[in-house]
Amino acid sequence: MTSPDQPAQPAPADSSLANRYGAKKRRLSPKGARAVIAVALAVGIGFLAWVTTSNSLSGVTYKDVGYSTTDATLAEVDFQVTREPANPVKCAVKALDSKFAVVGWKVVDIPPTAGNGTPDGGRTVAQRVTLRTESASVSGVVDSCWIPGAES
Known part of the structure; x- marks a missing residue:
């Protein structure tokens, strides 16, 4: 004779999940x-x-102030350079035509300054650079400035 089926006792859910997936994370x-x-x-x-x-x-920052074109072969670029007064600086200045092609280029040396009698102690200097151009320029900007010997 057969006995009626007895329902199996299910294992507690926590322990069966812990056996399968590991213990709960703290x-x-x-x-x-x-x-x-x-x-x-x-x-x-x-x-x-x-x-x-x-x-x-980094030591050197620059700001374009303005430009002017005197004729098809000359352009003037005005800019300011801020650096420690004792540091000499070199700046690459370029003139661009209407298609943004470089038509004039010059590297300018800015010597150290004494810095006495200026509001910021001689950190900021204004520069005007005249560039010879191959054709008429419509813009003049500073490309970059650096401290000589500090380039990497």
């Missing part, structure tokens, strides 16, 4: 979560400070 305590957030925030602020100051520590 959550980070609130104190630990705050510590992780504080460290991430400090690292982020430090990175932003480094990015902000690393550009200003």
